[in-house]
Amino acid sequence: MSFLEYAPAPESKSILHLKKSYGLFIDGEFRDGHGTPFTTISPADESPIAKISNANASDIDTAVAAARRAYDKVWSRMSGKDRGKYLFRIARLVQERTRELAVAESLDNGKPIKESRDVDVPLVAAWFFYYAGWADKLDHAGLGPAPKSLGVAAQVIPWNFPLLMLAWKIAPALAAGNTVVLKPAETTPLSALIFAEILQQADLPAGVVNIVTGAGDTGSALVNHPDVNKVAFTGSTAVGRAIAKSTAGTAKKLTLELGGKAANIVFDDAPMDQAIEGIVNGIFFNQGHVCCAGSRLLVQENIHDEVLDRLKQRLSTLRMGDPLDKNTDIGAINSKAQLERIRTLSDIGEEEGATRWTAECAIPDKGFWFAPTIFTNVETSHRIAREEIFGPVLSVLTFRTPAEAIAKANNTPYGLSAGIWSDKGSRILGVADKLKAGVVWANTFNRFDPASPFGGYKESGYGREGGRHGLGAYLQSGWHAESQRALPPAVGSPAKPVRAAKKGASK
Numbered sequence: 319m320s321f322l323e324y325a326p327a328p329e330s331k332s333i334l335h336l337k338k339s340y341g342l343f344i345d346g347e348f349r350d351g352h353g354t355p356f357t358t359i360s361p362a363d364e365s366p367i368a369k370i371s372n373a374n375a376s377d378i379d380t381a382v383a384a385a386r387r388a389y390d391k392v393w394s395r396m397s398g399k400d401r402g403k404y405l406f407r408i409a410r411l412v413q414e415r416t417r418e419l420a421v422a423e424s425l426d427n428g429k430p431i432k433e434s435r436d437v438d439v440p441l442v443a444a445w446f447f448y449y450a451g452w453a454d455k456l457d458h459a460g461l462g463p464a465p466k467s468l469g470v471a472a473q474v475i476p477w478n479f480p481l482l483m484l485a486w487k488i489a490p491a492l493a494a495g496n497t498v499v500l501k502p503a504e505t506t507p508l509s510a511l512i513f514a515e516i517l518q519q520a521d522l523p524a525g526v527v528n529i530v531t532g533a534g535d536t537g538s539a540l541v542n543h544p545d546v547n548k549v550a551f552t553g554s555t556a557v558g559r560a561i562a563k564s565t566a567g568t569a570k571k572l573t574l575e576l577g578g579k580a581a582n583i584v585f586d587d588a589p590m591d592q593a594i595e596g597i598v599n600g601i602f603f604n605q606g607h608v609c610c611a612g613s614r615l616l617v618q619e620n621i622h623d624e625v626l627d628r629l630k631q632r633l634s635t636l637r638m639g640d641p642l643d644k645n646t647d648i649g650a651i652n653s654k655a656q657l658e659r660i661r662t663l664s665d666i667g668e669e670e671g672a673t674r675w676t677a678e679c680a681i682p683d684k685g686f687w688f689a690p691t692i693f694t695n696v697e698t699s700h701r702i703a704r705e706e707i708f709g710p711v712l713s714v715l716t717f718r719t720p721a722e723a724i725a726k727a728n729n730t731p732y733g734l735s736a737g738i739w740s741d742k743g744s745r746i747l748g749v750a751d752k753l754k755a756g757v758v759w760a761n762t763f764n765r766f767d768p769a770s771p772f773g774g775y776k777e778s779g780y781g782r783e784g785g786r787h788g789l790g791a792y793l794q795s796g797w798h799a800e801s802q803r804a805l806p807p808a809v810g811s812p813a814k815p816v817r818a819a820k821k822g823a824s825k
């Protein structure tokens with residue numbers, strides 16, 4: 319129940335200048351694809367937004383050829399200083415068109431406008447500014463003298479942070495001197511296509527960045543194209559594993575950013591008000607469609623009841639609804655398929671004996687919605703404690719000692735992120751050191767900074783994005799060894815237990 323009534327405060331769509339249909343962005347211009355076009359919809363009400371071109375294998379050939387030409391003739395010959403100027407220009411144009419990009423992102427993805435406006439798009443600009451600064455300083459990145467670019471990068475991204483994942487991929491690739499062919503997710507192509515308009519506005523030389531829309535087969539044709547030198551993928555572990563297999567034995571350098579099942583550990587001396595906000599931010603930010611979401615809450619047993627009471631109270635004040643309304647805290651689930659997955663896993667949670675609690679909120683008639691949900695009495699063997707739900711669902715487990723917290727936190731095939739809440743610095747450092755996760759947050763969660771490397775190990779993938787390490791993934795020196803590592807076998811397959819690799823680069 320909310321204590322105050324809010325008047326609707328929707329952001330206007332008039333800023334969008336939407337086209338009825340969008341082509342592929344190849345060699346500096348929009349053109350029709352040869353596959354069957356599809357329609358992208360708003361998940362909040364299932365209304366169509368625009369018709370989108372579909373790239374088939376011949377379009378991928380054309381895009382990769384354009385990227386190769388641009389690499390050979392222009393981008394690899396340009397000075398780092400000049401490449402940097404283009405990146406600065408792109409960053410400034412993103413800032414100028416922030417509102418438009420935020421509206422497009424919320425419309426197409428379903429995320430609340432306050433998140434796209436205050437988190438996604440500002441981070442996109444920050445990523446381009448950050449890597450713009452590196453473009454003429456590659457010699458000083460500690461990655462060897464005069465490090466060389468790789469060539470053409472094939473990049474495939476998911477739907478949860480469409481424009482931000484694009485920035486994480488394109489900014490370091492261009493700064494390091496590579497050209498790009500990028501495929502956005504089928505359900506969220508809109509912001510990438512507006513970004514293509516920004517590239518035209520920035521006068522980026524034709525072919526340096528190409529955007530090809532389509533579904534999984536478009537992505538597959540792209541990463542398997544023989545003339546790409548680098549593959550960067552963010553998405554599910556299943557597809558990541560398939561890409562690792564198909565690129566094995568080729569000269570392609572590979573980075574994989576995959577799923578997660580992060581532990582958010584709350585000790586009994588934690589600053590309680592902040593911890594409650596941190597738990598909410600950890601799992602309900604972006605409807606829980608976050609690879610590093612704090613989806614497993616590990617709470618010290620003696621404060622379990624207090625934390626749960628306060629959490630439920632707080633969740634009851636969250637507002638679910640129109641993503642374009644500035645008061646909205648929880649938006650729509652991105653697709654029908656994802657909603658089905660969240661429902662199925664939540665039902666399994668109940669069947670396996672966990673206790674389900676759901677925040678009371680009105681579910682709109684149309685669109686894809688799932689109210690914030692908490693499971694208590696969860697055991698480590700439950701599927702909701704092991705599998706990534708990728709939705710607004712929190713599984714709560716308890717622990718008594720730091721050693722038990724560490725053991726439970728590490729009891730997952732993933733290793734992307736973790737959180738620790740405690741007043742005691744020595745405890746935070748001691749526990750962080752033993753957590754097998756690429757990123758460990760202390761007394762905060764879901765913080766992103768372009769200077770800080772991000773990535774996982776075990777089934778969360780390999781390689782790092784962000785920071786100096788993120789540059790290494792696009793240069794011939796540096797983070798090479800990462801791409802040679804194999805992903806561990808699928809959960810449940812008969813194999814030796816995976817030993818954790820060296821701690822992630824964020825340490």
Ligand code: NAP
Pocket residue numbers: 474475476477478479501502503504505532533534535536537538539541552553554555557558560561575576577578608609610706708734778
């Ligand atoms: P997904 O099915 O793996 O899709 C990711 C991207 O790959 C999409 O563009 C998809 O196209 C494309 N794709 C699908 N099959 C492909 C294939 N065989 N070859 C090449 N590309 C292919 O994942 P998702 O369901 O969209 O995204 C959710 C997952 O991403 C979660 O597991 C999440 O944890 C992970 N994620 C990880 C990070 C990270 O940084 N570690 C960040 C965000 C998300 P379509 O969209 O057309 O299917």
Ligand code: MG
Pocket residue numbers: 358359360361425426427505506507
């Ligand atoms: Mg959409």
